[in-house]
Each structure stands twice: as structure tokens, then as C-alpha cells.
Amino acid sequence: MSIKLIAVDIDGTLLNSQRQVTPEVFQAIQDAKAAGVKVVIATGRPIPGVLPLLEELNLNQDGDYVITFNGGLVQETSTGNELIRETLSYEDYLDIEVLANKLGVHSHAITKDGIYTSNRNIGRYTVHESTLVHMPIYYRTPEEVADKEFVKAMYIDEPEILDAAIAKLPQEFYDRFTIVKSTPFYLEILKKTANKGIAVTHLAEKLSLTKEETMAIGDEENDRAMLEVVGSPVVMENGNPEIKKIAKYITKSNDESGVAYAIRKWVLD
Template sequence: MSIKLVAIDIDGTLLNSAGQLTTGVKAALQSAKKKGVRIVLCTGRPLPGVKEYLNTLDLLSADDYVITYNGSLVQNVATQHTVFSASLTKNDYLKVNYMAQKLGLHFHVSGVDAIFTANRDISPYTVHESTLVHMPIKYRTSDEMVKNEYDMIKMMMIDEPEILDHAITQLPLDFKEQYNIVKSAPFYLEILHKGANKGIALAKLAEHLNIQQAEVMAIGDNENDMAMLEYAGVGVAMQNAVDKTKAVADYITTASNDEDGVKEAIEKFS
């Protein structure tokens, strides 16, 4: 069965280590699109952090869709009609913020158009996220977050990799069972709605588009990509992927994201 939809992670997959979309990858995606293959960016980033690449790849029509916030939101690019969403609540905020404080970690919340943090000493990794996804940082106390109506789509515990890795081992089982918790970078632990991940989002979109599971390919590199690789008819891990992601893949590219690995996958399967 031929591939009709390709879901592609952005950081570490679509982009090289310099954060660039190479001419080789761009040409391969444009060629696949001309053949009628749907190209869907599937990322932990919010929409403002994806628009540059949607524009570059000409994925701006009413036939184009994007999956953001690690599967918490699926939207039509042109109309921003929501196909699927799974946000977090004020009660979730209190639980996750408390856990971050208990573990001594920095913490922030990603909304639709801003990043919120109650940390007076803002983590440099929060600043990095703000720059990466083109969203402002807004300082809000815990009380303000609870009293006001803010969209809270995903929450992130943040710190130096060795500090974060140790803290992850201290997370109570009952806390982990309440959320979908994924590591998207050595310094980012993302807390999502239990019913949100890239695999669920991709399945919802495929159903919406009347595309069979076997007709879907997914390409990724990190732990937050595992669910979509497991769902897809063809799950592709980049050569630079973490071992956990490689373990669930149907195919591992011989080329990394610095060597046009996405181009290799597109040309092999589409």
C-alpha cells in the first residue's frame, strides 16, 4: 500500500543540527507533495514556532494540517479549525507545579501564544524555548495562573540534563500515571494530557482524512516521537535518534539529520 501521509518531527529530524532546513530535504518533500503525498509537521512546538517551515514548504492551504504541542493540538493550517485537542486544567497546573518545586526543577507552561512561568530566576532553557518557538515569556505567580483563564496546553519541567534525569527517577508512580510524560530534549520533560501524544494525534488526523494506518509514515528522533512511529504503517527513526526511538522503528535511516536523513526516508518509501 502506498504512503499517502508523512508526519515529520521538526527538531533533530526535519532540521539539521544548525536548525536549518536543507535544500535536499526541501526538494524531497516538494517532490513527494507533487505526487499527492500529504506532508504534516508533527512537533512539540506551538504553531508560532512552526509557521516559518510551513511557509518554506508551502504547506499553507486548506488541505494542509499541522500537529503541535506533542500531539495536544491538531489544526488545519489555513483555517486553524481544530481536528483534535487535549489541554490541561488549573488542577493539573497545581499538581505539576507542586511536583516541580518538590523536585527542585524549573517549570513553565505553554499556552496558545505565550509561555508562563512562576520562576523569578527564569531558566535559560525557558529563554531558549521562547526564542525557538517565537513566543514571549510572561511571569505569572501560581495564584495568578489559577485565578485567571489561561490556555494551558502543555507543561515542562526543565533543568540541566543530569539534574533532570535524576529528578525523573524520583517521580511518583501515581503522578506518572496521570499524564503523558515525554522527554523531548536532554533538558526538557514535557507533561501532557493523558490522552495526548503524537501517535494519538496522528491517528485522529488520518481518520479525519480517511487515510488508512498502513498509508502513514512517521519520521522522528526522540522519545516524544515513539508513539507516532508505533502508530504509523512505516515508522522511521533517524540515524541520530535515541536508542528507545530506534527500538520501535520499522526502518532506521543510514543518514542523520545533518546528512538529509528525511530525504533518504522520503525517497525510499514514498
């Protein structure tokens, strides 16, 4: 059965090492859209970090959708109408913050509009995230954010510091939250009912599509959930070796326009 929905990760997948969409990837996505295929960006980024790409790829029109915050938010791109919005409670935020301090790791939490950190010495990866996703940073104490709706929290630090913190995470946290490592310096913490897999499944059901009509393309651990729920999981050549184990197909690397190769070989061919 032909593929009618493709969920595509951004970093390490859609974009090359220069964080650009190659002409080959651009054209493949346009050809897929012209063939009636839904191409849906599925990313850990918040919505402001995706808007320029949606515009560049013409994925901001009626009938287009986007998955952000690793599945915490699913919305129509043209109207902003939300299909899924999963947020952390204030109690969740406080517990995540307390544990970050205990483990000695930098942290921040993100709403639809900004990045909030209680780290007086703001971590450099918080600054990196702000630049990457075009969102402002706000220094606020935990008491000052009781009214905020955080879609996700992040532990962000040098890889060796972050890995040491991850090794000490209590099982109770894994039972309570969705926890995914998206880069060597990012650990993302979301509501238990939020992940890319749940988001893709919900969207496919809304569009009356079967599992066999869905494809996902990704490269990292935070893509696992969506790769596991689609009929055609595709992993980039530059992808995590553990994630490659669950792939039906391995496409070319992000620097070789692997998304374009996958679309042309397994969707449009």
C-alpha cells in the same frame, strides 16, 4: 500499499544541526506533495514556533495540517481550524507546579500564545524555549494564571538536575499525564489523551487512510507514540538507540538530509 501521509518531527529530524531545512529535504517534501502525499509536521513546539517552517515548506495551504504541542493541538494550517485541542486543567497545572518546587526543578507552562513561569529566577532553558519557538515569557504566580488554557507544562533544567527529578516522579503522575522527554533538558507533561500517536491516528482516520498508508519520521522519545501507530516507522540515524528498536527503517542523519532520503526511498520510489 503506497504511503499517503507522512508525519515528520522537526528538531533532530526535519532540521539539520544548524536548524535549517536542506535543499534536498525541501525538494523531497515538494515532490511528495505533488504526488498527493500529505506531509504533516508533528512537533512538541507550539504553533508560533512552527509557522515559519510551514511557510518555508509550503505546508500552509488548503488541505494541509500540523500537529503541535506533542499532539495537544492539531489544526488546519491555512484556517487555524482545530481538530484536536487537549489542555491541562488548572488543578493539573497546580499539581505539576507544586511537584516542580518539591523536586527543585525549573518549570513553565505554555498556552497557544505564551510561556508562563512562576520561577522568579527564570531558568535559562525557559529563555531557550522562548527563542526557539518565538513566544514571549510571562512571569506570573500560580494564582494569576487560573484563567489560562495550558496545552502543556515542562520541567526544564540541566540534564543532571532534570534526570534526578525524573527519578523521583510518582507513578501517579505517569498514570495521570502523558510524560515525554524530548531533549536532555526538557520533560514535557500533557493531558493523558494527548500524544503524537493519538494525533496521527485521528488525522489518518479523518483522511480515511489505513495504517499501512501512514509513515512517521522521528528521532526521540517524544516521537515513540506516533512511530508505534503508523505502518512505516522511520527513525533517523542520529536518533535515540531505544527508539531505533521500533523502526521499520533507519534513514540517514538529519545532517545528511535523512528525511529526503526516506521520502525518496520508501515513498516516491
